[in-house]
Amino acid sequence: MAAPVVIGRNIRTFGRIFVGVSQSGSIGLNACRYHGRSTLFRPLQLPAACLHTGTFSSSLPSSVIVTEEPDTLYQKVSVLVKGHDKAVLDSYEFFAILAAKELGVTLGKVFEPPKNIERLTLLKSVHIFKKHRVQYEMRTHYRCIELSRVTGSTAQVYLEYIQRNLPEGVAMEVTKTSMEKVPEHILEPMWNDPPTEEKPSHIHKLLISAPNQDDRTSSPETGPENMLVDNGQPEQGAA
Amino acid sequence: MAVHTLKKSILSLGRIDCHIYGVNVRNPLNRATYATALSTNNSSQNKGFPDRGNRGPFNRRSRREAGDPRTDRMPVDQDWPTVYPTATPFRQGSVPLPVRMGFPVKKGVPPEKKGNLELIKIPNFLHLTPLAIKKHCEALKPFCTEWPSALDTGAKCDEHFPVKVESKDYVSAGTSLRNPSARIVHLRLKLSCLNLDDHARKKMVKLVGERYCKDTDTLAITTDSCPVRQQNYDYAMYLLTVLYHESWKMEAWESEKTVADMEEYSWEDSPSQKNIMSTLVRMQVAGEGEAVREELLGRPEVQEYRDSVTRLKNEGESESSMHQYRDAVKKLLNL
Numbered sequence: 001m002a003a004p005v006v007i008g009r010n011i012r013t014f015g016r017i018f019v020g021v022s023q024s025g026s027i028g029l030n031a032c033r034y035h036g037r038s039t040l041f042r043p044l045q046l047p048a049a050c051l052h053t054g055t056f057s058s059s060l061p062s063s064v065i066v067t068e069e070p071d072t073l074y075q076k077v078s079v080l081v082k083g084h085d086k087a088v089l090d091s092y093e094f095f096a097i098l099a100a101k102e103l104g105v106t107l108g109k110v111f112e113p114p115k116n117i118e119r120l121t122l123l124k125s126v127h128i129f130k131k132h133r134v135q136y137e138m139r140t141h142y143r144c145i146e147l148s149r150v151t152g153s154t155a156q157v158y159l160e161y162i163q164r165n166l167p168e169g170v171a172m173e174v175t176k177t178s179m180e181k182v183p184e185h186i187l188e189p190m191w192n193d194p195p196t197e198e199k200p201s202h203i204h205k206l207l208i209s210a211p212n213q214d215d216r217t218s219s220p221e222t223g224p225e226n227m228l229v230d231n232g233q234p235e236q237g238a239a
Numbered sequence: 240m241a242v243h244t245l246k247k248s249i250l251s252l253g254r255i256d257c258h259i260y261g262v263n264v265r266n267p268l269n270r271a272t273y274a275t276a277l278s279t280n281n282s283s284q285n286k287g288f289p290d291r292g293n294r295g296p297f298n299r300r301s302r303r304e305a306g307d308p309r310t311d312r313m314p315v316d317q318d319w320p321t322v323y324p325t326a327t328p329f330r331q332g333s334v335p336l337p338v339r340m341g342f343p344v345k346k347g348v349p350p351e352k353k354g355n356l357e358l359i360k361i362p363n364f365l366h367l368t369p370l371a372i373k374k375h376c377e378a379l380k381p382f383c384t385e386w387p388s389a390l391d392t393g394a395k396c397d398e399h400f401p402v403k404v405e406s407k408d409y410v411s412a413g414t415s416l417r418n419p420s421a422r423i424v425h426l427r428l429k430l431s432c433l434n435l436d437d438h439a440r441k442k443m444v445k446l447v448g449e450r451y452c453k454d455t456d457t458l459a460i461t462t463d464s465c466p467v468r469q470q471n472y473d474y475a476m477y478l479l480t481v482l483y484h485e486s487w488k489m490e491a492w493e494s495e496k497t498v499a500d501m502e503e504y505s506w507e508d509s510p511s512q513k514n515i516m517s518t519l520v521r522m523q524v525a526g527e528g529e530a531v532r533e534e535l536l537g538r539p540e541v542q543e544y545r546d547s548v549t550r551l552k553n554e555g556e557s558e559s560s561m562h563q564y565r566d567a568v569k570k571l572l573n574l
Contacts, residue, residue, distance in 0.1 A: 071384055073386075073390070073396075075396060085361070088362055091364045098369060098373075102372060102376030102377075104385075149390070151383075151384045153382060153383060153384045154383040158383075161375065161376075161379060165326065165367060167362035169412075171409070171410065171411035172411070173409050173410075174408040175405065175406075176405065177403050177405045178403070179396055179401075179402070179403055180400055180403075181399065181400055181401075182401060182428070182432060182433065183402075186433065186480055187434060189439070189483070191484070191487055191488060
């Protein structure tokens with residue numbers, strides 16, 4: 001276990017989890033906004049001696065920050081864990097399911113995709129002896145836990161908790177499907193707008209958010225001019 | 240620690256001399272032991288090694304004795320999260336369970352937990368007992384938000400939030416934190432939720448090509464050309480916006496759309512209509528003229544025939560569509 005590799009998440013104490021998580025606490029949709037409620041965020045510096053005393057959140061100040069930006073809504077969050085040892089994945093699944101139940105996250109399916117065995121056959125000896133080989137195999141077991149209908153902050157809290165307690169030798173892949181409204185600039189076609197200065201602002205908005213691609217920036221620019229002048233120039237589709 | 244244990248046990252195998260009442264306690268049945276058992280000899284005895292002055296591999300002078308394991312002093316109702324608050328390797332002196340792990344020798348049992356490397360190697364979940372998980376979740380609860388109760392069914396979610404954006408995150412151990420597949424963004428939405436008229440819809444379908452699935456009416460845009468996920472998301476939104484506005488535009492050359500370009504079959508001005516008209520006119524022998532043709536078109540049998548032919552061409556051949564065509568033709572030709 002003492003391999004000199006960079007692990008994909010920091011192993012920290014639970015005291016600091018609150019520090020990390022509270023930075024992302026955000027609440028509410030457009031309909032319910034909390035104005036002006038923001039507790040000051042104090043970074044918690046636990047001395048090393050506190051690690052084993054087991055004092056939990058009841059003694060620590062709760063630093064929940066409520067922001068006004070609307071929470072993302074996830075239709076489905078799918079957590080796929082991969083490992084070489086099935087028993088470890090079994091225990092991890094128990095932990096993840098219990099954590100989801102305690103945090104109030106609705107669970108979808110929890111299933112086990114079939115394992116994948118990669119085999120290779122190598123020569124046993126360094127030199128000659130072609131008839132004597134040795135075979136190795138690498139078994140990868142999977143476990144998939146699907147959460148349905150989670151808010152952004154809950155998903156962040158749950159995933160951070162799960163990922164901090166990911167055991168050694170286990171990898172995780174998280175697929176998040178978020179739901180969004182149809183953007184405002186797609187509700188009405190812009191050609192119906194009166195040909196005033198509104199159009200350039202729309203185009204500028206498009207150009208600013210898009211990466212620089214020469215052939216793509218040219219078409220929306222020349223588009224409204226074409227409509228106004230009523231040229232018969234053929235124009236390529238933007239896709 | 241495992242190495243030290245091994246060295247001590249090699250010594251102890253050579254000298255099995257802890258007899259109590261004449262009985263060999265270590266090996267009552269003189270069976271082979273694993274080289275993992277700790278020596279029960281008191282470490283204060285000098286086993287005859289020269290004193291190297293507090294240096295050297297077997298430093299006995301300054302080492303204090305290992306006391307009783309913690310398990311002896313553990314009450315039954317203790318607070319277990321204090322013993323294992325975080326992920327730590329297995330400590331046999333701290334776990335009061337008689338765990339055995341490893342491959343047993345012949346007619347033996349798996350080795351005990353004392354000095355067992357197998358138990359140390361495997362990741363343990365001793366810091367995640369159900370009680371500990373509940374405590375953690377209670378602490379994390381204030382940071383969670385509730386799902387809005389108005390969006391309880393999938394249909395309502397799709398109605399208010401039709402655009403679905405999918406992306407993946409990866410957590411693994413390796414030489415690098417990054418995974419280049421994490422930048423890919425999939426954008427999915429149904430065309431029925433967009434404000435498109437007939438021409439715009441057909442043009443949009445032609446523009447996107449492969450990305451549209453007719454059965455589910457889903458447009459799926461996948462972007463991975465930018466290095467950062469936020470950039471890919473912005474690009475996907477940009478593509479959607481441009482597609483939408485471009486499909487509403489009517490180009491001059493679009494008026495040159497031929498029958499071969501049409502997505503659906505329309506009966507008006509088709510060879511089928513011409514044939515039927517000429518046939519009926521010849522059958523009727525009522526005279527030629529525009530009025531006759533219009534009157535023929537207005538008849539219900541001709542309408543039925545038109546419906547059946549359109550259905551055949553658009554939906555393909557099937558039992559019911561062929562029957563419908565047959566009935567329409569029979570009625571039309573008075574068979």
